[in-house]
Amino acid sequence: MLNPDLKLNTKIFDKDVEQIPIRQGFGEGLLAAGEKNMQVVGLCADLTESTKMNLFAEKFPNRFIQVGVAEQNLAGVASGLAAMGKIPFISSYAMFSPGRNWEQIRTNICYNDRPVKIIGSHAGISVGPDGGTHQAIEDIAITRVIPRMMVLSPCDAIEAKKATLASVDTGTPVYIRLAREKTPIITTEQTPFKIGKAETYWTSEKPQAGIIATGALLHRALLAAKELEEQGIEVEVVNLATIKPLDEESIVKFAKKVGRIITLEEHQIRGGMGSAVAECLAKNFPVPMEFLGVDDQFGQSGTPDELIEHYGMGTKSIIGAVNKIIKR
Amino acid sequence: MEITDEKLTELKEKANNIRISLIEALITAGSGHTAGPLDMADIFTVLYFHTLKHNPQKPDWPERDRLVLSNGHICPVLYSTMAHAGYFPVEELKTLRKFGSRLQGHPHRDFLPMLESSSGPLGSGLSQAVGMALADKIDYGLTSERRIYALLSDGEQDCGQTWEAAMLAGKEKLHNLTAVIDRNNIQIEGYTENIMPLESLSDKWCAWNWHVIEIDGHNIEEIADAFEAAKGIFGKPTVIIAHTIAGKGVPEFERDYRWHGSPPGKGPTDKVPADKQGDVALSELRTLGGKIRSEHE
Numbered sequence: 001m002l003n004p005d006l007k008l009n010t011k012i013f014d015k016d017v018e019q020i021p022i023r024q025g026f027g028e029g030l031l032a033a034g035e036k037n038m039q040v041v042g043l044c045a046d047l048t049e050s051t052k053m054n055l056f057a058e059k060f061p062n063r064f065i066q067v068g069v070a071e072q073n074l075a076g077v078a079s080g081l082a083a084m085g086k087i088p089f090i091s092s093y094a095m096f097s098p099g100r101n102w103e104q105i106r107t108n109i110c111y112n113d114r115p116v117k118i119i120g121s122h123a124g125i126s127v128g129p130d131g132g133t134h135q136a137i138e139d140i141a142i143t144r145v146i147p148r149m150m151v152l153s154p155c156d157a158i159e160a161k162k163a164t165l166a167s168v169d170t171g172t173p174v175y176i177r178l179a180r181e182k183t184p185i186i187t188t189e190q191t192p193f194k195i196g197k198a199e200t201y202w203t204s205e206k207p208q209a210g211i212i213a214t215g216a217l218l219h220r221a222l223l224a225a226k227e228l229e230e231q232g233i234e235v236e237v238v239n240l241a242t243i244k245p246l247d248e249e250s251i252v253k254f255a256k257k258v259g260r261i262i263t264l265e266e267h268q269i270r271g272g273m274g275s276a277v278a279e280c281l282a283k284n285f286p287v288p289m290e291f292l293g294v295d296d297q298f299g300q301s302g303t304p305d306e307l308i309e310h311y312g313m314g315t316k317s318i319i320g321a322v323n324k325i326i327k328r
Numbered sequence: 329m330e331i332t333d334e335k336l337t338e339l340k341e342k343a344n345n346i347r348i349s350l351i352e353a354l355i356t357a358g359s360g361h362t363a364g365p366l367d368m369a370d371i372f373t374v375l376y377f378h379t380l381k382h383n384p385q386k387p388d389w390p391e392r393d394r395l396v397l398s399n400g401h402i403c404p405v406l407y408s409t410m411a412h413a414g415y416f417p418v419e420e421l422k423t424l425r426k427f428g429s430r431l432q433g434h435p436h437r438d439f440l441p442m443l444e445s446s447s448g449p450l451g452s453g454l455s456q457a458v459g460m461a462l463a464d465k466i467d468y469g470l471t472s473e474r475r476i477y478a479l480l481s482d483g484e485q486d487c488g489q490t491w492e493a494a495m496l497a498g499k500e501k502l503h504n505l506t507a508v509i510d511r512n513n514i515q516i517e518g519y520t521e522n523i524m525p526l527e528s529l530s531d532k533w534c535a536w537n538w539h540v541i542e543i544d545g546h547n548i549e550e551i552a553d554a555f556e557a558a559k560g561i562f563g564k565p566t567v568i569i570a571h572t573i574a575g576k577g578v579p580e581f582e583r584d585y586r587w588h589g590s591p592p593g594k595g596p597t598d599k600v601p602a603d604k605q606g607d608v609a610l611s612e613l614r615t616l617g618g619k620i621r622s623e624h625e
Contacts, residue, residue, distance in 0.1 A: 041463075041466065062466060063466060065500075067492070067496055068492075068495065068496070070489075070492035070495070070496070072451075072452070072455070072488070072489040072492060073458075073489055073493050073496060075455075076452045076453075076454075076455025076456050076459065076489065076493065077455050077456070077458050077459040077496065078459060079445075079455070079459060080396075080445075080455065080456035080457060080458060080459020080460040080461075080462070080463070081459040081462060083394075083456065083459070083460055083463075084394075084459070084460050084463030084464070085463070086463050088459075104452055104455070104489070107446065107447075107449050107452065108445075108452050108455070111436070111438075111446050112437060112445060112446045113438065
């Protein structure tokens with residue numbers, strides 16, 4: 001059942017569950033951050049409306065910088081602003097930032113110890129019809145590998161807003177991964193959020209397996225858990241909104257309870273969130289694992305639902321993975 | 329600010345001592361870059377001993393000017409100048425590139441926090457300087473007085489990011505930003521015009537709405553005047569294209585791209601055998617020092 005302590009949206013499983021793009025939550029979060037803190041500045045590479053930075057840009061034109069289609073410069077300029085005490089948020093599509101400008105993020109921002117917040121919108125395969133060029137499914141791997149970087153992957157617009165606000169005061173570089181599509185609202189304003197904390201969203205008495213999901217796919221994990229419950233199979237589901245620093249304590253505790261773990265992410269299996277979980281468990285408490293994500297391929301055009309099903313991240317695949325792992 | 333004859337001699341001597349110290353550091357290190365540091369010594373001298381608003385006793389003084397070294401590989405001249413300016417003992421230069429040293433092979437703020445930026449990968453320093461200049465523009469508008477300096481190589485004019493940053497600075501009318509290009513005509517694999525032709529550099533920067541000043545990068549008065557002139561330019565950033573002689577100060581090393589990435593002892597041997605390169609360089613520079621003093625007397 002849904003963890004009652006977390007005050008989640010009671011309409012999660014309804015057909016008419018409210019759906020909002022995760023990036024909208026970022027836009028509102030940045031606007032609120034800008035109102036609270038004069039040092040917050042926004043920079044964008046010609047995708048202000050798409051990344052929802054427009055809300056901030058319209059309210060604070062003096063603190064907004066349009067750099068044009070120049071993601072490498074975007075990262076470098078933000079580093080310079082941070083050197084002067086500003087708290088810069090840079091936004092683009094994840095494919096281009098942190099994709100195209102990875103070295104500038106690594107050296108100018110992280111190596112240089114500048115607290116720039118990197119907002120990668122349109123991450124994952126669910127970007128849909130734009131096709132494989134624009135589907136960032138490598139971004140978790142390339143950001144979590146950089147020292148000092150925090151990596152956040154909120155599950156809905158409300159959590160994205162909280163993540164954005166929380167990132168302001170970390171004093172570190174932070175990567176926040178956002179999705180383009182409208183996604184079901186899972187949390188509420190009252191749901192606790194803390195950077196570095198994994199939360200169990202679906203609990204059960206005698207779980208046979210556990211699912212750790214990140215981003216919008218969490219909703220599909222919860223749907224699968226409910227369906228499995230109806231079939232008499234108990235699982236638990238964790239929302240891993242912070243991929244780095246990893247909540248190792250909670251993950252080990254979870255592994256001890258559920259005994260078998262499936263990870264679910266809109267990302268390449270290699271190097272992503274599942275790999276991070278596996279690194280932790282291999283070291284501390286090895287359990288059988290299944291990894292759901294894109295299996296060493298590039299994406300293609302299609303509707304988000306088609307693509308998620310095709311690449312093995314849909315409810316059917318999740319249920320299949322549970323049935324497989326409980327027999328291991 | 330006028331430079332008196334006395335001050336001019338003092339600066340020339342200072343530049344020569346900075347060259348000697350950086351050569352000594354490179355000899356001890358046994359690796360590192362020689363040509364760029366030697367040719368930028370005059371510009372660094374003018375900056376740290378005449379132009380920059382800074383305080384070596386208080387490196388984090390909030391009102392200080394900012395200096396971003398983009399081509400981090402010429403850090404021997406940065407370190408040597410900073411040591412001579414009093415940021416740390418000149419003796420420490422001998423730790424250059426050694427394990428645990430504050431003087432990393434390319435500048436790193438984790439080891440030497442008084443640096444404005446860690447740098448090395450080419451093409452990204454101007455972006456950072458633009459960010460600093462923008463921060464002051466946001467806080468103080470178009471009348472902000474603090475100067476932001478970006479020191480660039482000519483080789484890194486190959487990098488697309490340099491031009492991304494140049495465009496933004498022009499668009500934002502960053503009057504408080506001065507860039508210096510070390511136009512020494514060499515990069516690691518050859519002469520710039522063979523590797524990737526850059527001319528006309530001046531036209532290119534003009535096109536992005538920068539004020540362009542071309543100088544002899546070894547003429548102390550011209551260097552100082554250019555920095556002063558840049559302060560008077562309103563509504564535009566300024567770029568100083570400093571024509572320099574790669575390896576300046578050691579005639580045996582001058583104008584030869586093969587000295588770009590080699591320290592004395594590991595450079596080309598057609599003019600000076602490897603085991604004599606360190607001594608020859610120091611001897612040439614000490615002779616030059618004597619000339620500077622005798623000319624003044």
